[in-house]
Amino acid sequence: MIRCDHTPAWAALQAHYATQGRGLDLRQAFARDTGRFAAFGFEAPEVFADLSKNLVDSATLRLLRQLADECALPARRDAMLRGEAVNASEGRAVLHTALRAPRGAAPFSQQVHEVLDAMLAYAEQVRGDAQFTDIVNIGIGGSDLGPQMVVLALDAYGAPGRRLHFVSNVDGHDIAPLLARLDARRTLFIVASKTFTTQETMANARSAREWFIAQGGSEVARHFAATTTNVQAAAAFGITTTFGFWDWVGGRYSLWSAIGLPIAIAVGAASFRDLLAGAHAMDEHFAQAPLARNLPVLLGLLDVWYRNFHGFSSRSVAPYHQGLRRLPAYLQQLEMESNGKSVDADGAALPFATSPVVWGEPGTNGQHAYFQMLHQGSEVIPVEFVAVKNPAHALTDQHRMLLANCLAQSQALMLGKTAAQAAAEKAPTAAAGMDAAVLARQRSFPGNRPSTTLVLEALTPRSLGALIALYEHRVFTSGALWGINSFDQWGVELGKALCGELLPRMASGDTAGLDASTAGLMKRLTA
Ligand code: F6P
Numbered sequence: 001m002i003r004c005d006h007t008p009a010w011a012a013l014q015a016h017y018a019t020q021g022r023g024l025d026l027r028q029a030f031a032r033d034t035g036r037f038a039a040f041g042f043e044a045p046e047v048f049a050d051l052s053k054n055l056v057d058s059a060t061l062r063l064l065r066q067l068a069d070e071c072a073l074p075a076r077r078d079a080m081l082r083g084e085a086v087n088a089s090e091g092r093a094v095l096h097t098a099l100r101a102p103r104g105a106a107p108f109s110q111q112v113h114e115v116l117d118a119m120l121a122y123a124e125q126v127r128g129d130a131q132f133t134d135i136v137n138i139g140i141g142g143s144d145l146g147p148q149m150v151v152l153a154l155d156a157y158g159a160p161g162r163r164l165h166f167v168s169n170v171d172g173h174d175i176a177p178l179l180a181r182l183d184a185r186r187t188l189f190i191v192a193s194k195t196f197t198t199q200e201t202m203a204n205a206r207s208a209r210e211w212f213i214a215q216g217g218s219e220v221a222r223h224f225a226a227t228t229t230n231v232q233a234a235a236a237f238g239i240t241t242t243f244g245f246w247d248w249v250g251g252r253y254s255l256w257s258a259i260g261l262p263i264a265i266a267v268g269a270a271s272f273r274d275l276l277a278g279a280h281a282m283d284e285h286f287a288q289a290p291l292a293r294n295l296p297v298l299l300g301l302l303d304v305w306y307r308n309f310h311g312f313s314s315r316s317v318a319p320y321h322q323g324l325r326r327l328p329a330y331l332q333q334l335e336m337e338s339n340g341k342s343v344d345a346d347g348a349a350l351p352f353a354t355s356p357v358v359w360g361e362p363g364t365n366g367q368h369a370y371f372q373m374l375h376q377g378s379e380v381i382p383v384e385f386v387a388v389k390n391p392a393h394a395l396t397d398q399h400r401m402l403l404a405n406c407l408a409q410s411q412a413l414m415l416g417k418t419a420a421q422a423a424a425e426k427a428p429t430a431a432a433g434m435d436a437a438v439l440a441r442q443r444s445f446p447g448n449r450p451s452t453t454l455v456l457e458a459l460t461p462r463s464l465g466a467l468i469a470l471y472e473h474r475v476f477t478s479g480a481l482w483g484i485n486s487f488d489q490w491g492v493e494l495g496k497a498l499c500g501e502l503l504p505r506m507a508s509g510d511t512a513g514l515d516a517s518t519a520g521l522m523k524r525l526t527a
Contacts, residue, residue, distance in 0.1 A: 002071050003344055003483035004304065005352060009067035016063055017309040024055050026414045026448050044295035045281035046466035048455040053414050054302060054382070055310065055450045064301035065291045067481065073297065076480045077473075081287055083107040083248070087487035088345060094487050096253035096472065097283045099245075100276035100465070108246070115258055119243045120272060122225070123264035127159065132188045136165045136178065137262040138204045139192030143227075144168040145333050146255030146468075147192070147262045149326040150275070153464050156323075156392035157267040164266050167208075170200035175207055184215035189224045191239065192259050194251050196230035199496070205237065227258040250487050252333045253472060271461040278465025286473040296470050299452070300477025306382055306450070307478075308352050316374060317360035319386040320406040323459055327386070328360035331471060337489050338475045344483040354482050360384075364405045375412060375445050383451040385410055386467070390458040406453070416447015 004010050013021075030036050030052075040052035056064075068074075080086045083093045098106035103113050126132055137147055148166040151158070158164070167175045189212070191205045205224075212223060225241040226234035229249075234242045243258035255263065256276060264272040286296050306312040317328045339355035360366060363385070374381055387406045391399040423440035431439050454470075456463045479486030502518075505511065506526055511519035 001076075001345055001483055004067055004071055004308075004481040007067060007070035009063055009070050013060075013063045013067065013305070013309060016059060020057065021055065021060060021305075021309060024057060026053060026055065026450070029057065042293060042295050042298060044285050044289070044466070044470065046278055046456060046463040047282075047295065047470055049295055049299070050453040050455070051298065051302065053410055053451045053453070055448075056302070056305065060305065061292075061298070061301070064305060067304070068291055068297060068301060068477070071481050071483075073477065073480055074291070077287065077476070080476065081106075081283075087250070087485060089485050089488045089490070090247075092487070093248040094250060094253075095246075095248045096250065096256055097280075099249065099256035100279040100283065100469075102280070108248075111246070115243055115245065119227075119258050119261055120264055120269035122241065122243070123261060123272070124269050126188060126265050127162070127268060131186060133161060133186045134163050134165060134182050135188050135190065135262060135265050136167060136182070136208065137190045137192055138167050138175075138201055138208060139190075139227075139259070140168040140198060140200045141333060141337075142251030142254045143192040143194060143198075143201065143259055145326065145330045146252070147260060149324075149330040150255060150260075150263045150464060150468075151266045152326055153321075153323040153459060154263070154267050154271065154275075154461060156459075157271050157461065159266075159268075162266070164262055166262075167204050168200065170203050172207070175204050179208070179211045184212050184217040184223070187212075187223060190261055191224060191226045191234065191237070192228070192261070193226075194229050194245070194249070194254060194259075196226070196228045196233035196237075199499070209238070225261070227261050251489075252337055255468070267461060274461035275465040278460075278462035278467075279469035280465075281462075282466040282469035282473070286469070296473030297477050299470070299474040300481070302452070303356065303474065303478045304481050307354070307356055310380070311353075312356065312380055312382055313353070314357035314359060314379075314381050316366075316370075316381050316383045317358060317386070318363045318366055318383055318406075318409070319360070320363040320402055321386065321388045321459055322362055323392075324386060325362045328358065330468075331358050334471060335475050337492070338486040339479045339482065339484060340491060341482075341484040341486075345485045346483075350482065350484070352482070354484060355478075363409070364402065367405065367409060371409065374449065380449055383410070383413060383449075385451060385453040386456070387453060388456045388459050392459065410451040410453055412445065412447075413449035413451050414447060416445035416449070417443070419444040 037052045042049045042051060080094050081097055083095055085091055086094050095107055098108050099112055103109055144166055151164050165178055167178060189208050193201045209220060217223060220238045221240045224239045226239040227243050228234050229245055229247060231242050231244050243261060245257035249257050260272060286294060291297050317331055319327045335358045336355050341354055342350050344350055374383060385406050387403055419440040422443040423436060427439060476486060509526055511522055
């Protein structure tokens with residue numbers, strides 16, 4: 001494995017940043033080059049990406065591609081796709097791509113398609129069963145975020161009269177109010193857990209089963225299904241309808257597996273297959289397109305450029321589609337659980353930064369909250385806009401407003417406004433008594449703030465599948481260059497272990513040997 005900072009391209013990028021990169025001005029770049037939009041616009045399956053408002057020129061992209069080559073990115077991608085154990089710390093292959101490949105086209109095809117067919121047949125059975133009006137998915141992390149995000153995004157493909165609910169938090173405020181609204185006779189619970197040991201999911205599953213029985217429910221086997229790699233544990237829980245998957249499917253990459261059952265129930269088997277097909281189309285693009293036109297690779301390279309050369313510590317995601325309101329939360333797990341690491345795959349401490357903070361809200365809501373900081377704050381935060389050309393509703397005027405807002409925000413970030421321009425404008429009445437120069441400085445915008453705009457024709461199962469796969473491969477790209485294992489998550493273990501030690505103390509009140517803060521807080525919370 002060749003780490004990015006050990007390559008000639010890394011040194012060349014440092015020199016390029018010092019001489020040209022740092023000083024690149026987008027306004028001048030557009031003025032100089034009328035072909036900039038065409039040169040930095042990229043087509044991938046279902047997704048068009050405008051990268052022209054990013055702080056790059058053709059030399060930057062050439063050097064970044066050289067970096068990818070020198071880090072043997074194509075060979076590492078191919079090793080993942082072939083099923084090599086690229087998740088070395090867990091000794092596992094990483095084959096979420098096999099879950100969406102056509103029959104016979106990828107490793108483990110027979111098992112994958114057997115479970116897929118069975119899972120989709122069951123989904124159709126549930127869809128045809130008028131008894132079930134409410135489906136509750138109980139899971140957390142990858143067993144919640146992916147299915148939830150997709151079900152919300154594909155709301156237009158759902159059937160009226162069937163409600164999908166997602167319970168994840170161990171906080172009883174999540175499940176209790178939901179159970180209070182449900183009718184046990186009409187509810188199907190899906191316990192979704194790769195391991196079937198996760199504390200939160202098991203606690204919620206037990207509460208659901210107790211509630212179901214207390215309501216007079218007797219057929220646990222009919223009202224509970226499980227999606228898990230741990231079929232025995234599901235059986236021990238009393239669940240006989242179980243759809244399995246395998247250790248080579250990472251939790252945050254699992255929505256394509258049996259974990260996608262709530263999606264299939266919501267949108268149906270044909271749409272679920274379209275979701276897989278869209279992702280597969282993006283997989284093929286990632287596997288085959290030359291690096292110069294390979295969109296996931298280009299986005300991953302841009303992430304490295306911003307994080308390690310410009311030093312930008314976060315990226316804001318602004319989906320201009322209400323259906324994508326959980327996309328930022330989904331991406332937080334995908335990106336930060338994958339690449340939030342500070343040692344490389346050989347255990348050496350990294351001398352550079354890795355995963356940025358990923359955050360955001362759907363547009364236009366974010367505009368009326370934190371966009372102030374994006375435009376005038378002291379840090380530069382690259383923004384990623386996701387725009388969808390055709391809506392699933394008939395409110396054409398509102399959709400035009402939405403898209404105009406999206407374009408205006410990326411334009412404002414780039415163009416900014418000088419103090420002189422602000423001074424030339426008519427001052428607001430409330431500020432009439434204020435020194436004009438002071439006011440103009442407060443009303444100026446630095447501009448030259450970078451953004452990417454991703455465009456979908458419509459939010460369909462196919463385009464959503466492609467969009468998600470685009471993000472997955474982008475995270476692979478930056479992780480591979482950084483030399484980290486993007487597929488383990490040891491960082492979540494310590495808190496889990498300490499919680500296991502604290503839980504009995506919460507009941508007994510024993511604080512002996514604890515640090516003073518934890519002991520003090522425990523007393524306050526339990527006394
Ligand atoms: O938070 C750690 C984690 O292992 C995630 O990677 C995973 O998606 C989540 O917990 C849920 O795990 P499981 O599906 O095994 O319940």
